[in-house]
Amino acid sequence: MEPLISARNIKKYFKVKEGILKAVDGISFDIYPGETFGLVGESGCGKSTTGRTITRLIEPTEGEMYFEGENIFEISESELRKRRRDFQFIFQDPYASLDPRMTIEEIVAEPLEIYGVYKDADQRREEVIELLNLVGLSEEHGSRFPHEFSGGQRQRVGVARALALRPKFIVCDEPISALDVSIQAQVINILIDLQDKMNLTYLFIAHDLSMVKYISDRVGVMYLGNMMEVAKSEELYSNPLHPYTIALLSAIPIADPKVQKEKKRIILKGEVPSPIDPPDRCPFADRCPRAEDMCRQSKPEFKEVTQGHFVACHLVK
Ligand code: SF4
Numbered sequence: 001m002e003p004l005i006s007a008r009n010i011k012k013y014f015k016v017k018e019g020i021l022k023a024v025d026g027i028s029f030d031i032y033p034g035e036t037f038g039l040v041g042e043s044g045c046g047k048s049t050t051g052r053t054i055t056r057l058i059e060p061t062e063g064e065m066y067f068e069g070e071n072i073f074e075i076s077e078s079e080l081r082k083r084r085r086d087f088q089f090i091f092q093d094p095y096a097s098l099d100p101r102m103t104i105e106e107i108v109a110e111p112l113e114i115y116g117v118y119k120d121a122d123q124r125r126e127e128v129i130e131l132l133n134l135v136g137l138s139e140e141h142g143s144r145f146p147h148e149f150s151g152g153q154r155q156r157v158g159v160a161r162a163l164a165l166r167p168k169f170i171v172c173d174e175p176i177s178a179l180d181v182s183i184q185a186q187v188i189n190i191l192i193d194l195q196d197k198m199n200l201t202y203l204f205i206a207h208d209l210s211m212v213k214y215i216s217d218r219v220g221v222m223y224l225g226n227m228m229e230v231a232k233s234e235e236l237y238s239n240p241l242h243p244y245t246i247a248l249l250s251a252i253p254i255a256d257p258k259v260q261k262e263k264k265r266i267i268l269k270g271e272v273p274s275p276i277d278p279p280d281r282c283p284f285a286d287r288c289p290r291a292e293d294m295c296r297q298s299k300p301e302f303k304e305v306t307q308g309h310f311v312a313c314h315l316v317k
Pocket of ligand 1: 242243244282283284285286288289290291292295300312313314315
């Protein structure tokens with residue numbers, strides 16, 4: 001199967017007072033049609049910047065980004081505008097991303113108006129009601145304002161709006177992090193249900209591995225702007241190879257108290273280093289429990305070690 005998304009050597013650097021901040025430093029991955037690709041890492045690792053860069057919400061520094069075979073980093077602004085219908089965003093804070101002065105119906109209808117999808121107001125309204133129904137809201141919710149809704153309901157509105165143009169690819173940027181634990185599962189289930197119904201492909205960004213476990217087909221682990229490991233979900237959770245992934249997984253609590261008691265948590269020492277002008281070596285070298293001299297001398301290549309399992313570590317052959 002051909003990938004829907006092929007990101008190659010994506011770089012996003014920012015010039016800051018102290019030097020060059022390498023937020024994303026040459027990462028590559030594919031996402032296949034109908035798949036959910038989870039992207040995980042501590043805050044500041046570059047995962048949200050990756051989502052914004054590959055969709056050209058911010059301009060890349062370098063790299064190639066193929067969407068259905070077309071390099072969208074090379075297309076003009078007007079071509080990009082047409083393409084934008086195909087990729088949409090669901091953001092972390094639904095309240096901040098919804099205009100408080102607009103009704104829910106206006107919010108969901110806005111992308112349809114911008115792209116002139118329905119000239120007829122009644123047809124547009126019918127479509128908005130259908131979108132609200134798809135996310136478990138009703139026609140009656142359409143006349144209300146965002147402040148009248150709970151966090152979970154607001155995120156449903158965010159999802160309905162993202163679906164309005166019937167996109168193929170959605171970047172879900174920490175869509176459940178701001179919600180109560182009890183609501184998180186509901187939003188995840190809606191996203192899974194819609195994926196089946198509408199053949200959607202997701203990039204699902206989260207800061208910890210437990211959150212992406214149930215929704216992702218494959219997972220990528222980022223650290224300091226670099227991709228450390230990519231594998232199928234079951235493979236990554238049962239056979240993590242990169243020392244950073246192993247440490248992240250060791251921090252996830254397990255429901256079985258006996259297993260939890262025997263489990264050894266790896267506490268990472270030290271701070272995440274600065275992404276400004278990073279030295280050419282393994283980005284994880286300062287905190288890695290297995291670091292050797294060579295880790296401080298050169299940056300490990302991101303390579304496929306078994307089929308579909310990619311790792312960037314000198315010690316993983
Ligand atoms: Fe650790 Fe070295 Fe592997 Fe980096 S290359 S993750 S420092 S063992």
